[in-house]
């Protein structure tokens with residue numbers, strides 16, 4: 628008596644069918660093998676400036692949450708970005724279904740509880756985020772590894788709004804001053820590599836800049852994200 632086995636493959640294994648880019652040569656995320664990282668040499672310093680007092684929207688895109696900058700001014704330049712200036716478009720997070728396994732990048736095989744992505748696009752060369760997202764030098768994403776520790780006050784300005792965007796497509800706008808620079812670690816040492824969007828369409832248009840130092844968030848902040856994420860209310 629053969630039990631019919633249905634193997635439902637949803638996720639990276641099927642992305643290749645719909646998104647040919649996922650078969651590419653510079654796919655993200657990756658495991659950072661620290662012993663194989665070369666030193667930065669004479670790269671110029673990475674410089675950023677964000678506006679603080681403007682209305683932002685927290686959106687439930689169907690996975691985790693996303694904060695849209697609504698076109699307000701900002702700048703990211705230097706480091707591996709050559710002479711181009713990039714602008715913050717949105718920032719979002721990735722949390723796992725189990726604490727401690729939520730990050731996308733791993734470091735020497737180790738995963739972290741979550742990972743914050745600040746997504747910037749190249750305003751020196753392109754006229755819109757959408758256009759830049761299709762170009763090999765179009766996007767620059769700052770990656771921040773999250774670990775459980777003390778409460779993160781700046782991030783809490785978003786976490787406390789999650790109960791109001793429980794379903795996919797929900798959006799809430801807030802004007803409380805918030806400085807995205809406060810989401811970054813104190814030490815700004817980073818790894819960088821040419822990669823891709825980590826979710827479909829997996830376009831190979833991202834210069835990844837992953838900070839070495841994790842940022843601490845409280846267990847309650849992880850739980851709020853997990854319950855928000857795991858209850859499936861947002862998918």
Ligand SMILES: NS(=O)(=O)c1cc(F)cc(F)c1
Nearest residue numbers: 744746768823824825826827
């Ligand atoms: N997770 S990620 O930062 O690579 C990313 C950014 C983006 F703007 C769109 C995506 F689909 C994925």
Ligand SMILES: [Zn+2]
Nearest residue numbers: 719721744825
């Ligand atoms: Zn991301």
